[in-house]
Amino acid sequence: xxxxxxxxxxxxxxxxxxxxxxxxxxxxxxxxxxxxxxxxxxxxxxxxxxxxxxxxxxxxxxxxxxxxxxxxxxxxxxxxxxxxxxxxxxxxxxxxxxxxxxxxxxxxxxxxxxxxxxxxxxxxxxxxxxxxxxxxxxxx
Amino acid sequence: xxxxxxxxxxxxxxxxxxxxxxxxxxxxxxxxxxxxxxxxxxxxxxxxxxxxxxxxxxxxxxxxxxxxxxxxxxxxxxxxxxxxxxxxxxxxxxxxxxxxxxxxxxxxxxxxxxxxxxxxxxxxxxxxxxxxxxxxxxxxxxxxxxxxxxxxxxxxxxxxxxxxxxxxxxxxxxxxxxxxxxxxxxxxxxxxxxxxxxxxxxxxxxxxxxxxxxxxxxxxxxxxxxxxxxxxxxxxxxxxxxxxxxxxxxxxxxxxxxxxxxxxxxxxxxxxxxxxxxxxxxxxxxxxxxxxxxxxxxxxxxxxxxxxxxxxxx
Numbered sequence: 001x002x003x004x005x006x007x008x009x010x011x012x013x014x015x016x017x018x019x020x021x022x023x024x025x026x027x028x029x030x031x032x033x034x035x036x037x038x039x040x041x042x043x044x045x046x047x048x049x050x051x052x053x054x055x056x057x058x059x060x061x062x063x064x065x066x067x068x069x070x071x072x073x074x075x076x077x078x079x080x081x082x083x084x085x086x087x088x089x090x091x092x093x094x095x096x097x098x099x100x101x102x103x104x105x106x107x108x109x110x111x112x113x114x115x116x117x118x119x120x121x122x123x124x125x126x127x128x129x130x131x132x133x134x135x136x137x138x139x140x
Numbered sequence: 141x142x143x144x145x146x147x148x149x150x151x152x153x154x155x156x157x158x159x160x161x162x163x164x165x166x167x168x169x170x171x172x173x174x175x176x177x178x179x180x181x182x183x184x185x186x187x188x189x190x191x192x193x194x195x196x197x198x199x200x201x202x203x204x205x206x207x208x209x210x211x212x213x214x215x216x217x218x219x220x221x222x223x224x225x226x227x228x229x230x231x232x233x234x235x236x237x238x239x240x241x242x243x244x245x246x247x248x249x250x251x252x253x254x255x256x257x258x259x260x261x262x263x264x265x266x267x268x269x270x271x272x273x274x275x276x277x278x279x280x281x282x283x284x285x286x287x288x289x290x291x292x293x294x295x296x297x298x299x300x301x302x303x304x305x306x307x308x309x310x311x312x313x314x315x316x317x318x319x320x321x322x323x324x325x326x327x328x329x330x331x332x333x334x335x336x337x338x339x340x341x342x343x344x345x346x347x348x349x350x351x352x353x354x355x356x357x358x359x360x361x362x363x364x365x366x367x368x369x370x371x372x373x374x375x376x377x378x379x380x381x382x383x384x385x386x387x388x389x390x391x392x393x394x395x396x397x398x399x400x401x402x403x404x405x406x407x408x409x410x411x412x413x414x415x416x417x418x419x420x421x422x423x424x425x426x427x428x429x430x431x432x433x434x435x436x437x438x439x440x441x442x443x444x445x446x447x448x449x450x451x452x453x454x
């Protein structure tokens with residue numbers, strides 16, 4: 001990719017990664033906000049579209065993320081900020097699992113407190129985006 | 141046509157557009173006609189949107205003419221400073237106008253005080269923009285200076301607001317990365333909301349009532365606002381790297397389209413007439429706008445991410 005004669009290859013991967021991020025984080029946040037009571041009159045079932053959207057975003061970012069990592073493997077592989085970012089992404093995705101069960105009606109209660117989980121999800125995604133953005137400044 | 145030319149073509153939009161919007165709003169008050177007030181808010185929002193290309197093309201114009209011996213750099217910088225303040229007032233007026241339009245859509249009338257607030261902000265905008273326009277005229281039109289060219293405004297270069305912002309952008313270690321982070325968080329919010337609404341218009345997730353997706357729009361506007369502020373910080377902080385970059389102008393064009401789509405989603409469509417729970421069947425115009433909006437948002441993203449590669453910016 002870096003050796004691609006095209007000036008477009010790398011930015012295109014980067015754009016796709018950003019788009020995937022927007023879909024993934026945006027959709028998660030909207031659901032989290034609803035769990036926090038925003039637009040309470042909307043039934044939770046109206047939010048089921050969020051999960052296919054998240055899946056699409058995750059797949060896009062997994063694929064493009066691998067490309068981006070290959071380009072920077074020698075520096076990112078050992079860089080702490082990159083490890084932190086991966087940890088935050090995994091945390092954010094794991095937090096979605098009990099939320100998904102709850103929204104699908106498979107569990108009447110989210111393990112623990114629904115609101116707490118929603119807040120944790122919002123913060124985890126925000127931290128993941130922050131870590132990803134700071135990678136550009138902390139790890140050259 | 142270069143960008144300085146574009147600025148000359150568009151530079152009357154903020155002042156004359158404000159006068160037009162204010163005229164319609166005041167007429168609405170005089171005649172006690174809500175429909176006229178609604179139109180006034182719509183005109184205000186469009187003028188606010190068009191102020192963005194006016195501002196950025198003005199800065200590009202500065203880079204075109206700053207080395208000419210007959211141009212006073214200080215005169216341009218004073219104009220630029222006042223224009224930035226005018227831009228800020230305009231954005232506040234446009235934002236309040238949008239909130240009023242949104243509540244009009246959802247509740248049938250805007251919250252108390254919102255339309256007067258938008259009107260007052262617009263008056264303030266007009267005052268500051270009028271001053272900016274006058275100072276802009278003085279850059280190249282010595283005939284309007286009563287005291288002759290010698291009376292051209294002089295400013296202390298150390299006290300320009302735009303220069304102070306540049307200083308923060310260049311010398312602060314955290315300001316730029318922090319603003320970039322907020323920019324990406326805002327992007328996620330906006331993209332998430334607009335993607336959901338537009339995909340719903342195109343027929344996806346049709347089991348969800350349109351109104352329940354559409355009501356998320358203010359969150360998209362919140363992201364848009366956060367990105368306008370952080371984006372302006374980048375632009376004012378490092379204008380040279382953007383004015384010399386082609387993708388930047390594509391990004392501005394796509395942004396204006398995306399902004400117009402906000403207005404379309406706010407004032408058009410029959411979702412609310414059919415009630416909260418009703419199914420909403422988008423017509424061809426709705427679907428065309430949805431495709432245009434998605435294209436514009438992807439364009440904003442792509443052009444934004446291309447900035448460091450085709451231009452010099454980071």
